[in-house]
Amino acid sequence: xxxxxxxxxxxxxxxxxxxxxxxxxxxxxxxxxxxxxxxxxxxxxxxxxxxxxxxxxxxxxxxxxxxxxxxxxxxxxxxxxxxxxxxxxxxxxxxxxxxxxxxxxxxxxxxxxxxxxxxxxxxxxxxxxxxxxxxxxxxxxxxxxxxxxxxxxxxxxxxxxxxxxxxxxxxxxxxxxxxxxxxxxxxxxxxxxxxxxxxxxxxxxxxxxxxxxxxxxxxxxxxxxxxxxxxxxxxxxxxxxxxxxxxxxxxxxxxxxxxxxxxxxxxxxxxxxxxxxxxxxxxxxxxx
Amino acid sequence: xxxxxxxxxxxxxxxxxxxxxxxxxxxxxxxxxxxxxxxxxxxxxxxxxxxxxxxxxxxxxxxxxxxxxxxxxxxxxxxxxxxxxxxxxxxxxxxxxxxxxxxxxxxxxxxxxxxxxxxxxxxxxxxxxxxxxxxxxxxxxxxxxxxxxxxxxxxxxxxxxx
Numbered sequence: 001x002x003x004x005x006x007x008x009x010x011x012x013x014x015x016x017x018x019x020x021x022x023x024x025x026x027x028x029x030x031x032x033x034x035x036x037x038x039x040x041x042x043x044x045x046x047x048x049x050x051x052x053x054x055x056x057x058x059x060x061x062x063x064x065x066x067x068x069x070x071x072x073x074x075x076x077x078x079x080x081x082x083x084x085x086x087x088x089x090x091x092x093x094x095x096x097x098x099x100x101x102x103x104x105x106x107x108x109x110x111x112x113x114x115x116x117x118x119x120x121x122x123x124x125x126x127x128x129x130x131x132x133x134x135x136x137x138x139x140x141x142x143x144x145x146x147x148x149x150x151x152x153x154x155x156x157x158x159x160x161x162x163x164x165x166x167x168x169x170x171x172x173x174x175x176x177x178x179x180x181x182x183x184x185x186x187x188x189x190x191x192x193x194x195x196x197x198x199x200x201x202x203x204x205x206x207x208x209x210x211x212x213x214x215x216x217x218x219x220x221x222x223x224x225x226x227x228x229x230x231x232x233x234x235x236x237x238x239x240x241x242x243x244x245x246x247x248x249x250x251x252x253x254x255x256x257x258x259x260x261x262x263x264x265x266x267x268x269x270x271x272x273x274x275x276x277x278x279x280x281x282x283x284x285x286x287x288x
Numbered sequence: 289x290x291x292x293x294x295x296x297x298x299x300x301x302x303x304x305x306x307x308x309x310x311x312x313x314x315x316x317x318x319x320x321x322x323x324x325x326x327x328x329x330x331x332x333x334x335x336x337x338x339x340x341x342x343x344x345x346x347x348x349x350x351x352x353x354x355x356x357x358x359x360x361x362x363x364x365x366x367x368x369x370x371x372x373x374x375x376x377x378x379x380x381x382x383x384x385x386x387x388x389x390x391x392x393x394x395x396x397x398x399x400x401x402x403x404x405x406x407x408x409x410x411x412x413x414x415x416x417x418x419x420x421x422x423x424x425x426x427x428x429x430x431x432x433x434x435x436x437x438x439x440x441x442x443x444x445x446x447x448x449x450x
Contacts, residue, residue, distance in 0.1 A: 003289055003307035003353040025351055029331055032349040036329040037306045045307060054349050074343075096419020098397065099331055101343045150382070183418030184332060
């Protein structure tokens with residue numbers, strides 16, 4: 001087994017191109033579990049820790065936030081919580097403090113588990129994933145196109161995830177997750193909502209509810225068509241929104257919950273988060 | 289491969305480290321520091337919590353090669369010679385120990401909490417320790433210990449400020 005320690009991003013891309021089976025490791029919170037249990041023993045580990053730029057973020061001239069794939073959750077919460085409330089709320093539900101100190105959104109994206117906590121808020125917020133290869137340069141992939149199967153994303157074998165790009169919240173955002181306790185649990189299912197009052201539309205994201213994280217497009221279109229942005233929420237609109245979110249799921253029965261339970265819980269989370277977001281909008285037009 | 293890092297203030301070197309091995313194995317089996325406990329090996333139990341560059345992490349989830357040139361502080365490194373850290377002292381006094389297996393991880397994690405949050409609320413203590421499992425007692429005495437250590441550390445800080 002090799003342990004590759006590139007010191008620059010360019011060297012990391014070269015190393016990945018030279019050994020496409022090398023497994024990138026940043027926080028290690030997923031990779032090491034597989035190694036410890038001998039589930040997966042890769043030919044090489046590609047340690048991205050020495051590449052400092054992966055753990056930084058910047059605001060681009062058009063206001064978009066470009067967040068390095070190696071930023072641990074704890075720093076997303078502390079440094080970007082005000083601008084990315086949905087993503088920060090989801091980060092707060094990841095594992096335990098020790099896991100949040102090390103784990104990264106890049107790792108969540110690389111693993112592409114349908115249960116990854118960050119996928120739903122990335123989808124709702126319209127994030128774009130920046131990936132790069134030595135041979136073909138940079139690709140910008142909308143989160144909605146990023147997940148292609150259970151634990152599979154659309155990265156090519158010689159590509160590495162460099163950052164995600166997302167606009168600061170234009171309105172209230174919420175993340176909601178069902179689990180058996182408040183820490184150290186994989187979501188039974190999760191839901192994220194983002195309101196865009198200026199554009200009069202909403203974004204959604206579902207987690208642990210289908211083979212891949214996904215948006216509830218019909219629910220988004222329905223709300224965009226019927227919402228009266230200056231008035232109170234109509235209960236019938238809220239109920240229909242919940243139904244459409246549940247309809248967007250194609251969950252399975254497993255040890256954590258039944259498909260029926262997941263659909264029901266998604267409808268409840270969709271209705272609640274819409275209510276919370278609407279309340280914020282009425283109060284101050286910004287996320288809590 | 290060879291891994292060189294600073295552990296509890298001393299530069300240590302390990303040779304013939306297997307590339308897939310964890311920091312936990314490195315500490316326990318190669319460096320003779322058995323304080324960090326090996327239990328779940330999946331970041332669920334917190335028994336192997338150590339500081340990695342001043343940030344608590346599960347040593348079982350850090351690849352040994354990732355600590356090259358970095359600093360690690362284990363439960364063994366909290367005491368000053370024979371003088372226990374106030375957090376360790378408080379765990380003893382409050383009886384926050386039964387079999388003791390989870391204790392090193394809890395002590396390191398609680399130590400970090402009180403360094404960052406001098407007067408933590410019960411909710412903050414519970415959230416901070418949510419990744420540390422104790423299977424033989426409850427958590428009440430552990431909470432007592434963290435509260436006691438927080439008070440003592442605050443008193444020490446006040447005395448030093450005078």
